[in-house]
Amino acid sequence: MHMSDGLLNAPVSIVFLVVAAVGVGFALVKARADLDDRTAPMAGLVATFIFAVQMINFPILPGASGHLLGGALAAILVGPWVGALCVTIVLVVQALLFADGGLTALGANVTNMALIGTAAGFVVAVALRRFAEKGKGGLAAVAFISAFVNTLLAATGFIVEYAIGGAGGVEIGKVALLMWGLHALIGIGEGLITAVTVTSVASIRPDLVHLLKGSRKPLEVRS
Amino acid sequence: MKKFFIGFAFVSLLIAGVLSYFASGDPDGLDKTVEDTGIAEHAQEHPFSGSTFADYALGGDDKFTGLAGVLGVVVVLALSFGLFWVLRKKSDAR
Numbered sequence: 001m002h003m004s005d006g007l008l009n010a011p012v013s014i015v016f017l018v019v020a021a022v023g024v025g026f027a028l029v030k031a032r033a034d035l036d037d038r039t040a041p042m043a044g045l046v047a048t049f050i051f052a053v054q055m056i057n058f059p060i061l062p063g064a065s066g067h068l069l070g071g072a073l074a075a076i077l078v079g080p081w082v083g084a085l086c087v088t089i090v091l092v093v094q095a096l097l098f099a100d101g102g103l104t105a106l107g108a109n110v111t112n113m114a115l116i117g118t119a120a121g122f123v124v125a126v127a128l129r130r131f132a133e134k135g136k137g138g139l140a141a142v143a144f145i146s147a148f149v150n151t152l153l154a155a156t157g158f159i160v161e162y163a164i165g166g167a168g169g170v171e172i173g174k175v176a177l178l179m180w181g182l183h184a185l186i187g188i189g190e191g192l193i194t195a196v197t198v199t200s201v202a203s204i205r206p207d208l209v210h211l212l213k214g215s216r217k218p219l220e221v222r223s
Numbered sequence: 224m225k226k227f228f229i230g231f232a233f234v235s236l237l238i239a240g241v242l243s244y245f246a247s248g249d250p251d252g253l254d255k256t257v258e259d260t261g262i263a264e265h266a267q268e269h270p271f272s273g274s275t276f277a278d279y280a281l282g283g284d285d286k287f288t289g290l291a292g293v294l295g296v297v298v299v300l301a302l303s304f305g306l307f308w309v310l311r312k313k314s315d316a317r
Contacts, residue, residue, distance in 0.1 A: 001253045006267035028310070035311035044304030045231045051299040052239035055279060055292055057247040064255040065247035082307065089303045097298060098291065099269040099277035158253060167265035174260055182252035205227050 002101030012165030017107030023115040031081040042208050043078045047086035058189050066186030069113045072121025072146035073194045079210040080122040087114035112157035121150035125211050140195040147194035151187035155179045239292030
């Protein structure tokens with residue numbers, strides 16, 4: 001879902017560079033509370049895993065594919081603030097090292113995948129947390145739904161950006177229909193990958209799943 | 224604890240280094256949308272499109288996609304681990 005330069009006009013690209021910078025700056029401040037000696041390495045590994053899995057485009061229709069965005073996955077495993085930073089790092093490396101995703105488009109790409117996607121995934125996951133705490137099946141379902149919504153809302157980010165200042169003046173309804181249709185299918189893949197990943201981590205190291213924090217009796221030392 | 228982290232890193236390496244050869248080459252949802260609507264005509268060439276690892280290849284040769292993937296894994300791991308380690312709350316109260 002990495003857009004190239006030129007799909008959005010210059011003013012809109014700049015506006016979203018600012019939006020992304022403010023959002024990432026805010027996440028940098030808030031992330032500190034969720035990072036300690038144990039979760040910091042986990043967060044690095046989550047970013048790395050998202051980079052790796054984003055390389056794997058899976059077919060959705062003849063002539064069309066999709067790949068993981070990773071917002072919900074990151075939010076569930078390491079929380080929304082750290083999660084947004086994980087996806088941002090991936091997008092920056094992809095744009096600078098692999099020429100994947102434009103440079104002036106980086107703001108819009110970060111806004112869609114790192115900010116909107118992660119926020120959407122987190123909000124849905126938290127709303128459904130009580131099901132996730134019931135066991136593996138519940139956690140898988142919550143991960144799937146959060147990831148599906150994260151994909152659709154990240155796609156919606158592009159639709160909105162294109163409506164504000166896209167190149168070519170294509171009718172927005174046409175863009176929206178294609179984006180939502182394709183990303184409803186991609187969202188299923190995103191949901192499956194997220195569900196498998198989150199439940200795998202939870203079965204080995206449930207203490208490293210941010211969403212489940214506090215669901216078990218915490219080993220809190222009261223002073 | 225260490226075992227889990229090493230395993231997680233290894234899975235990422237395997238995906239980027241090996242599984243990446245089996246990825247679909249078709250356009251993703253956004254690319255498909257902009258291609259089918261003609262928006263893609265306005266896309267500009269990436270400023271770094273001629274760089275060594277552009278498009279997850281080595282000098283344009285995608286026989287080396289796995290190598291580019293491994294490099295990406297190492298770079299993302301170093302950058303993100305570095306950033307999160309610096310940002311973390313120090314456990315100084317012990």
